[in-house]
Amino acid sequence: MDTWTAVRFLHLLGIAFFVGGQLMLVTVVTPALRGQDPALMRTAAKRFGIGSAVALLVIIASGAAMASHFDRWGDITLHWKIGLLVAVFILTGLHTKTPYTRALSLATLGLSLVILLLGVALAH
Numbered sequence: 001m002d003t004w005t006a007v008r009f010l011h012l013l014g015i016a017f018f019v020g021g022q023l024m025l026v027t028v029v030t031p032a033l034r035g036q037d038p039a040l041m042r043t044a045a046k047r048f049g050i051g052s053a054v055a056l057l058v059i060i061a062s063g064a065a066m067a068s069h070f071d072r073w074g075d076i077t078l079h080w081k082i083g084l085l086v087a088v089f090i091l092t093g094l095h096t097k098t099p100y101t102r103a104l105s106l107a108t109l110g111l112s113l114v115i116l117l118l119g120v121a122l123a124h
Contacts, residue, residue: 007069013058014059015055015059019113021048022112025044042099056089081119084115
């Protein structure tokens with residue numbers, strides 16, 4: 001295994017945690033905890049938030065390293081991906097201020113899925 005395979009693996013692992021975690025929260029955790037003690041959801045969201053922060057750091061560091069190594073900084077698809085990532089950061093920040101807003105959760109998930117799709121396009 002070479003270094004860039006390891007960097008790509010870390011990038012994909014971060015994405016799997018971030019996007020997969022959002023999918024789990026939206027489709028499983030939130031519906032299962034609806035009507036239960038709100039502290040349960042806050043605890044789950046807080047733990048996911050901490051893991052997401054770490055995942056995002058890994059995603060950004062590994063993505064920047066790969067963009068430099070593979071000379072992709074001029075690629076318009078990468079520009080869109082970065083722009084949407086900034087939008088996800090903004091939505092995530094808003095969601096921490098208004099945690100029970102389903103629209104923000106779904107918008108963040110939707111943008112994350114588009115970012116994932118753009119990443120697949122960049123990989124080819």
